Amino acid sequence: MITIGIDPHKSSHTAVAVNAAGHQLAQRRFVVNAGTVRQLMRWCEKWPERRFAVEGAKGLGRSLAQQLAAAGEHVVDVPSTLSARARLLATGGDRKTDAADALHVAQVALFRRDLRTVEPEDQSTILRLLTERHDDLVNERTRIINRLHAVLRDLLPGGAPTRLSAEKAAALMKGLRPTTATDCCRRDLARELLADLRRIDRQVGDNEAQMRDAWPPPTPR
Template sequence: MPTTHMPLPAACLETSVVIVIGIDPHKSSLTAVAADDTGHELAARRFVVNAGTFTQLISWAQRWPQHRFAVEGAKGLGRGIAQQLAATGAGVVDVPATLAERARLLTTGGGRKTDATDAASVARVALHHHRLNSVQPEDQSTILRLLTEHRDDLTHERIRILNCLHGLLRDLVPGGAPTGLSADKAAAALRGVRPATATDACRRDIARQLLAALRRIDAQLNTNETELSQAVTAAGSSLTELPGVGVIMAAKILGHVGNVTRFPNADHFASYTGAAPIDASSGPRRRHRLNTGGNRQLNSALHIIAVVQAHHSDLGRAYYQRKLGEGKTPAEARRALKRRLANVIYRRILKDQKQAHPTAA
């Protein structure tokens, strides 16, 4: 594990100077670069990822009495080291890969890309960007996100199996398989199949295997919903009191939001969800455009809730109809309702978290 040493400026010998250690993580290694408050690189080291990586990193960082860490992709490849650091109470921020890339391109060197330059860029972003998310130890929101992501995987697999099963039944049953295919409907259709050829017998056998897999996934989905309900209850959330927000939707929102206090206000939260339009003004012209960025999972959740409320909730329907009366198109009125819902959900989660942790409020 090679170590690169650079001469330390005198200012870095003062304990008041906080050194930022940028970390560029990979599957089999991670590279750390220490930088002072001017962005000057002090030292760099590459660590092989194994059971002793964390201990080696902490020991190396002790050279600087005052230091903090910045990890690229703390919710991705950097999750492991970021969580280990956060568990010790160390200051750790999450640096998005897009910001680190921009910082690297703005430095001298012709855009050269190495693990060390990436880690140095991560450190520089942490020095100059003051709204990075602090890495928090995993909590109930992490459980909710894991459960909802697992449910999405199960749902996608169920759709794939149903499509395959539908195709086989189309060839086995005169007139094809029924619409809205389920495990029970597929089982009923298969009971009437009498293969006339060896090919049809093969199709029937595969269909039976797919049916067994479908029943297994249905059972897993039922178990998952029970676990989600328990996890939402344990989180102390009242989101399910809102029209259009069930247990699964509440779990997805809470899992992706995490600690809502990381958003300074409702406007920042709406921007994060992609529900707030983006200012695209130029000169005297004032205009906004649709925000196609943001967290797409939260944006999708807001869209579904808005559609439900526009048709089945008195307050949501009244707001939607009022926007239509103002001359907005149905899509524009729905987007306005999404923006309003973002505020409502932000305030509701903030209230719930303050009640659960009054001392942190």
């Protein structure tokens, strides 16, 4: 079994292949572009019995690790703390190069049995992303409503009702007749906030529809 350690960066990935004893067989640097994974797979075709070790597969190496896992490759995640420790323990470990880092990533994977296997992202990942987006939208909607409340409080006797919606705000604003330049400015701000509220309501609705479509159907009994 050949282990291929990868030190990922934004602009390039450096790969080093080692044998079962941890001795380096080959190394190569890949420029990050649309064909990076294809080039990497072509380079390691000579080792059909292989696995990949990617440093920081939850961080900077996530995209590469996921593409490899989706292609059916065996991929493990090597935390940067472990590869850094291996570098410091090695002879001349204070010299940091991409190739040396990739070698240490491969060697950590070779001798550690507790590394996390990278699984391809699935429907649960999509739902998590959509849920996080929903939380952001709801928080933004709350901020807009709070700001609209503050502006209407200075334009309407008693302000706006607690449970304010875009429809209720629009109805209240129809009767506004500002008499000063300051109140005219407040009215214009209220109109802009109302437009923002309507936009965010549409986005929340679209997001919720996406979540319903992404939710897996119930398993038939």
